[in-house]
Amino acid sequence: MAHRHPVSVAGELAGPGLWFWTGILFVLIVGLLAGCGQDQGSSEEPANPGGSGDQTEPQGSGGQTELTESGTPAPEETGRPDLEGTSSEATSAQAGPVRVQTSVVASGLEAPWGLAFLPSGEALVTERDSGRLLSVDSSGNVEELQTLPAAGRGEGGLLGIALSPDYGTDGLIYAYYSTNEDNRVVRFRLGESPEPVFTGIPVNSYHNGGRIAFGPDGMLYVGTGDAGDTSTSQNTNSVAGKILRLTPEGRVPQDNPFPNNPVYSYGHRNVQGLAWDAGGQLYASEFGQDVYDEVNRIEPGGNYGWPEVEGEGGEPRYADPIATWSPTSEASPSGAEILVEGAIPQWEGDFFMAGLRGQRLFRLDLDERGNVVEREEFLQGEAGRLRHVEQAPDGSLWVLTNNRDGRGNPVPDDDRILRLGPASG
Numbered sequence: 001m002a003h004r005h006p007v008s009v010a011g012e013l014a015g016p017g018l019w020f021w022t023g024i025l026f027v028l029i030v031g032l033l034a035g036c037g038q039d040q041g042s043s044e045e046p047a048n049p050g051g052s053g054d055q056t057e058p059q060g061s062g063g064q065t066e067l068t069e070s071g072t073p074a075p076e077e078t079g080r081p082d083l084e085g086t087s088s089e090a091t092s093a094q095a096g097p098v099r100v101q102t103s104v105v106a107s108g109l110e111a112p113w114g115l116a117f118l119p120s121g122e123a124l125v126t127e128r129d130s131g132r133l134l135s136v137d138s139s140g141n142v143e144e145l146q147t148l149p150a151a152g153r154g155e156g157g158l159l160g161i162a163l164s165p166d167y168g169t170d171g172l173i174y175a176y177y178s179t180n181e182d183n184r185v186v187r188f189r190l191g192e193s194p195e196p197v198f199t200g201i202p203v204n205s206y207h208n209g210g211r212i213a214f215g216p217d218g219m220l221y222v223g224t225g226d227a228g229d230t231s232t233s234q235n236t237n238s239v240a241g242k243i244l245r246l247t248p249e250g251r252v253p254q255d256n257p258f259p260n261n262p263v264y265s266y267g268h269r270n271v272q273g274l275a276w277d278a279g280g281q282l283y284a285s286e287f288g289q290d291v292y293d294e295v296n297r298i299e300p301g302g303n304y305g306w307p308e309v310e311g312e313g314g315e316p317r318y319a320d321p322i323a324t325w326s327p328t329s330e331a332s333p334s335g336a337e338i339l340v341e342g343a344i345p346q347w348e349g350d351f352f353m354a355g356l357r358g359q360r361l362f363r364l365d366l367d368e369r370g371n372v373v374e375r376e377e378f379l380q381g382e383a384g385r386l387r388h389v390e391q392a393p394d395g396s397l398w399v400l401t402n403n404r405d406g407r408g409n410p411v412p413d414d415d416r417i418l419r420l421g422p423a424s425g
């Protein structure tokens with residue numbers, strides 16, 4: 001499971017030259033999406049709770065295909081672009097676009113869910129069902145570090161992971177997992193037993209939320225789900241169907257929108273993607289039920305409508321999403337990321353989102369006000385279900401597949417971690 005399989009994003013998959021398709025794809029999709037800009041919506045997990053409604057069907061012509069290996073091994077630099085040296089163009093958004101290449105960083109994982117990069121550059125990766133915490137380096141070496149006492153069924157298990165903002169000094173790792181009683185946030189140092197930070201988040205076999213991330217304000221943000229009880233989302237006294245904002249100790253920050261309340265925003269169905277732009281604005285992806293998946297620009301105290309409204313409600317009391325996908329089989333978005341000071345200038349500041357049922361990576365180009373001005377899709381039909389996307393320290397994007405989560409059609413190498421980064425040469 002250790003070696004990397006260099007592949008090209010699209011080039012090798014379709015046959016023609018390596019850069020041909022990348023270029024064509026970029027130009028075509030940019031043009032298409034800029035032109036039509038219509039929304040299509042969706043939801044990750046079961047539209048029908050517990051049912052097979054979200055069972056992934058192979059996409060389009062033949063469904064998931066294995067990423068084809070490039071005939072020529074990718075040069076070493078692909079794994080570790082020299083951001084300091086060579087490429088002013090790879091470090092500045094003002095510079096021209098770089099060619100983007102997709103490679104396989106690691107394979108043989110089982111339903112990887114969360115990912116956080118250590119200062120050393122290695123990634124910590126959670127596996128939902130096994131409860132394993134893995135380290136993965138850029139050469140594809142995978143090592144099991146420890147197992148966390150996660151339980152849970154279905155969509156529950158070991159989910160999100162984040163490093164303390166002071167990891168360099170406190171060594172604390174945060175994780176979100178399901179137990180038989182609740183979903184909870186814990187923290188621990190490598191090799192040690194976790195201690196609870198925040199408990200009592202409703203648990204079910206679906207709609208468990210699970211993404212956690214520290215914001216630029218040093219606070220811990222937690223995406224939760226309605227756990228199948230839609231009455232919770234509009235109730236600010238429930239932590240289900242919310243984005244929560246906590247201190248690193250799990251307490252309520254004094255400047256939260258509701259006094260003595262961990263709720264940061266409400267009216268959510270199932271939030272699994274959290275990302276901040278360079279200005280500190282939070283965006284979140286969430287699963288719709290049947291009609292519209294959503295990306296929302298999150299304001300403190302905002303009401304995002306569920307279950308009264310799915311997609312754009314047109315009522316002032318509910319904040320409308322900035323982007324939707326319909327039907328939910330088109331997207332079903334889990335993890336999200338915004339490229340900030342990344343290595344792909346043409347994508348700088350863009351919002352990325354991993355689609356489960358949609359089986360693709362979405363890119364939203366945001367303008368200065370956070371409105372979507374362009375859309376693009378990657379990896380469709382190439383890698384199957386995608387669970388998460390995270391920016392790596394080298395400015396590339398790492399993407400987790402999720403074909404062994406019980407709803408996919410895994411190929412032998414699944415699950416995999418893919419990398420979209422500047423092509424070498």
Ligand SMILES: [Ca+2]
Nearest residue numbers: 304305306311
């Ligand atoms: Ca909504």
